[in-house]
Amino acid sequence: MFELTGKQAVVTGGGSGIGRAIAQLFARQGAAVHIIERTLAAGQATADEIAQAGGTAQVHAADVGQQAAVQAAFAAIGRVDILVNNAGIAHVGTVENTPEADFDRVYQVNVKGAYNCLFAAVPRMREQGGGTILNLASIAAHVGLADRFAYSMSKGAIHAMTLSVARDYLSSHIRCNSISPARVHTPFVDGFIAGNYPGQEAAVFDKLSRSQPIGRMGQPTEIAALALYLCSDEAGFITGCDYPIDGGFIKLNT
Template sequence: MDEFSGLAALVTGGASGIGLATARWLSARGAHVAVLDRDTEGLPDPLAGFVADVTDDAAVRAAVEAAADRLGGLDILVNNAGVGAVGTVEDNDDVEWARVLDVNVTGLVRVSRAALPHLRESAYAAIVNTCSIAGHAGLPQRALYSATKGAVQALTLAMAADHVGEGIRVNCVNPGTVDTPWVRRLLAATDDPDATLAALEARQPHGRLVSADEVASAIAYLAGPNSGSTTGTVLAVDGGMHGLRLPPRD
């Protein structure tokens, strides 16, 4: 329970969903944790909130510096901030493509770039990016979102290669469909939320949505000192969706 004792972690998009679950998980295991989000009202103690939009480079740099100053440095960065998008390539215009790419891909770059000088000072430096099953499985109505998550997966491997010599490990998690407020909002907007939920559960071999805590525990594993020889890894947390091919259920 004290694997992260004395370590400092920054979690983007940490005010809800997977990010909040991760921040709480790390904190409960001894880490000093800062959350970077557009709105940090209501964060539970002892999480420290810093407001920034990952599309604003100046705000990101200021928030990362403030977080590092508050925590006494940075050992762990969890790049979790992101937005969704629904539709085929015909359904989103250039403005929406630019917006989602700016948040999900370039936003990750901005935060990593600001954090790297601090991570280089750590003996336990780790970056974990939140990717998605959509990064390597073709999902209907997710063209734009999938493009960004494919980029995040490729970027993770490139970053791992670039920074392994500096002692900075870079990995990513690829969750399946996770039971988060964002997914619940998507369900509520459908014509038949119950049927849509049942279909999402059925496409994951273990027959249910992934929990945010399950993803958080995977992130914590990749971020922790006990995984010091793990870098450039893509860890699926999807109930077997990526690798298993099961016969249809009766």
């Protein structure tokens, strides 16, 4: 089950964290993985690890927020059976203390980046007779998180785009779903905490871990496992759905 042999999978932001775990698992299940990162160096370690394990992976340098660069990357890739829109950045702030430049930067990467990849991939999938898209949304698309105005905006947009693409391309046999993780322990999280809460790292990590009713953050491999299922043929009856993978955050917090 969950074999991806013969499929070409594109994973944006596949050089670290959740994207890295997804790229590695998809390659292990037989997919030829194409990692899109801002620089070749950012994704090369993941590609090297995949190759050392006997898998197939290539890195394509592109800023997902720049449509011409994305189009060039997809032209080099060719066939796209699976697209995972994972690349994204975080931001702390309310509407009052979110500068326009910060808002634009979050929009450029998280929203326009996903749009650019959809814009490049969907015509290819339609012409080849189908495909599978998975977008990385967030619990921020479903509940109000304090001090996450711009980030919540971007993930709400991802959720809405998922539904729109799923509806528009039913007859083209293109499935589109999303995953909404709560906090997942990645190097990005460690850097985010260090950058925004200097001197309070241990306390903030503990607080963020306990905000999930299950009592811990998720692991990238757990997100990757759900991504594999949703992108596999076994999930062929699923489209237009969002899957919280959140340790009970949305439904069980009281």
